[in-house]
Amino acid sequence: MTHHDEHDSHGERDAHGERQPRLRRRAQGELESQVLAALHTARGPxxxxxxxxxxxxxxxxxxxxxxxxxLLAKDVVTRERAGRSFAxxxxxxxxxxxxxxxxxVLDGESDREAVLASFVTTLTPDDEQLLRDLLGHAGAEADD
Known part of the structure; x- marks a missing residue:
């Protein structure tokens, strides 16, 4: 009888050698989103x-x-001392x-230009104008 590794591409084997479905591992981006969503429900630190x-x-x-x-390194969250840990x-x-x-989402794509172009072409005329105004305002601030 050959030895079967506990972990294979289809999941783990139980005590009877039956394959059990592997729990899906959450991607880093998904975890970051879940953590941020939880923080946004809080009433404070x-x-x-x-x-x-x-x-x-x-x-x-x-x-x-x-x-x-x-998330702290990305400046998406802040922390303050709270006793021996952080809030x-x-x-x-x-x-x-x-x-x-x-x-x-954009960072996860290989062709940023194509993604942005596709996004812009699906905007409503009002949203497109708002985006143009925001980009124009940001450009004017950069010139100051």
């Missing part, structure tokens, strides 16, 4: 344990801390969270 509890599932505390630290808050409002998600 919260602990990593609070975030872990809100996300639920089997997510380890250390994983939540890793995600929060990565975390989102750095922006719901609009900022949506913009962060849009950037994550």
């Amino acid at each position: 919260v602990s990593a344990a609070w975030v872990q509890e809100r996300i639920g599932g089997d997510l380890a505390y250390t994983t939540v801390m890793t995600i929060l630290t990565r 975390w808050t989102p750095a922006s409002d719901e609009a900022g969270l949506a913009a962060f998600r849009m950037r994550k």
Whole structure:
């Protein structure tokens, strides 16, 4: 009889050698979005344990801390000392969270120009004008 590895591409084997479906591993971007969404439901600064509890599932505390630290490095969250640990808050409002998600999608694509071009062609005329106005305003501020 050949030895079967516990882990294979189809899942794990139980005590009887039957394949069990592998739990889907959440992607980093998905975890970041879940952590940010949890922070946005808070009424103020919260602990990593609070975030872990809100996300639920089997997510380890250390994983939540890793995600929060990565988000801090991206300036998406802020933290302040709270005793021996930290209290975390989102750095922006719901609009900022949506913009962060849009950037994550864009960053995951290989042809940014094609994605942006496709996005712009699907905008309503009002949204297209708003985007032009915002880009013009940002360009004027850069010239100052």
